[in-house]
Amino acid sequence: FLMAEAGKTLNINVGILGHVDSGKTTIAKALSTTGSTAAFDKNPQSQERGITLDLGFSCFAVDAPEKFKGLGYERLQVTLVDCPGHASLIRTIIGGAQIIDFMILVIDVTKGIQTQTAECLVIGEISWNHMIVVLNKVDLFPAETRAAQVDKVRAKLTKTFAATKFKNPPMIAVAANPGEGNTAVGMQELAQLIVEIAPVPARDPSGPLVFAVDHCFPIKGQGTVMTGTVLGGTVRVGDTVDIPSLKTQKKVKSMQMFRRAVESATQGDRVGLCVTQFDAKLLERGLVSAPGAVISADVLIAEVEPIRFFKLPCASRARFHLSVGYHTVMATATFFCDPADAPEHNVAAFDFARDYLAEDLLYHTSPGAPAPAPAPTAAGARTSVAGARTSAAGRTRSRSANVPMTMAPRPPQETSRPRTSRPGSRPSPSPSVTPPATTAAPMRRTSSSAAVPARRPSSAGPAPVRTSGTESRGVGPAVKPAEAPAAVAAAPTTALTPAPAPA
DSSP: OOOOOTTEEEEEEEEEEESTTSSHHHHHHHHOSEEOTTOSSOSHHHHHHTSOOSOEEEEEEEEOOHHHHTTTEEEEEEEEEEOOOSGGGHHHHHHHHTTOSEEEEEEETTTOSOHHHHHHHHHHHHHOSOEEEEEEOGGGSOTTTHHHHHHHHHHHHHHHHTTSTTSSOOEEEOBSOOOTTOOOBSHHHHHHHHHHHOOOOOOOOOSOOEEEEEEEEEETTTEEEEEEEEEESEEETTOEEEETTTTEEEEEEEEESSSOEESEEETTOEEEEEESOOOGGGOSSEEEESTTSOEEOSOOBOOEEEETTOOSOOBTTEEEEEEETTEEEEEEEOOEEOGGGTTTTOOOOOOTTSOEEEOSBOOOOOTTOOOOOSSOOOOEEEEOOTTOGGGGGTOOBOSOOOOOEEEOOOOOOOOSSOOOOOTTSOOOOOOSSOOOOOOOOOOOOOOSSOOOOOOOOOTTSOOOEEEOSOOOOOOOOEEOOTTOGGGSTTOOOEEEEEOOOOO
């Protein structure tokens, strides 16, 4: 962690997640002193439907606690990222995960954990190490039994969280909207708790600029404004920035941070950049960077890990939804591993000079768990792609390459009935010899670039076949190469969601 300039303000980004209608936006509004242009469901469609449809941003600021003053910061600004909770908008939450430092999980105390509550908890396990649980709507319990009912819910949730990485997270009971004439309950205590447990985030002003844009709009007579979060590097007034998706460069004319003019912004800061005029409709969301810092790629090599709650198989050469930041594209995945590192579960950097073992399915088991029986179901995957933390370790390559892999033979397909021929066509010859079936080896964890089940050839099988290419043809958005890790060190991993299977 680098020392800050004297008197500087540190910005931390706190995600507010939870099931739809649990009171996330109401909590954000009660905590905040300043709202951005996209705060508190200002979108007309959100107001019409009565739910959050997009990310909202607001903030409050306090004197920095001692753990931040020792690093040269005098003020702590907490940016609240209000995430939608509807099932169809889960990818919006995934996109916001890259800019969030830790999370608040909002639970309707009268309903407990619901479907999207669990999904948000899964994303939280993947992306962050700190969490606050807010039990909202306690005012709906009768006053005489409120304390006992809240304690009962708290005890039940404690058992649930014991099976997660968060173990025993701090919980606080609040009533963000207790009704007409009543003030919100527990908001001051919640703000103090946020400041108290806020982790010291990694902030590095060096390296090339990478800026995640989430809103873009024009201002007549001034230019076009791009609002977002600095993922890496530093931006200053007068700098020239690159918009890779538009293949153009623009000059930064002015900057604001929650309606306050600033001259520069560094990693982790929420800021609006006013640049020379261009059509704002062409850039709803995306990446802006220092010239030449971000390139496009259509083949990625990434480390993946299974999500333990996903039980459907994830097969090689299947098509998946790949979420990279705010974008989701279709991609074809081919899983492979380094057999030498599998027993120790090591994670090594990918080496183009080495041979890897191609796999049929994504490996599915928890670290340290006993090896499952052959032919189990598979799991969903977390992928480290552009902007992911693992790219800082050099495990992501945003370029195409010939990857030699040792292919295991496939077992023969059983035929339920003889093949028939259409009139006028040649009859298909029946096989006279049935190939011997291969034996599946025990399951194991991948070490370098993927986590997949092992299917080894039998000793009497054919010699290994070398293939080239990863067979990954998903067309992705602009991505950050691993050669500049400082620009992406703060961005969390994104989720790899399998595409729905055909009926």
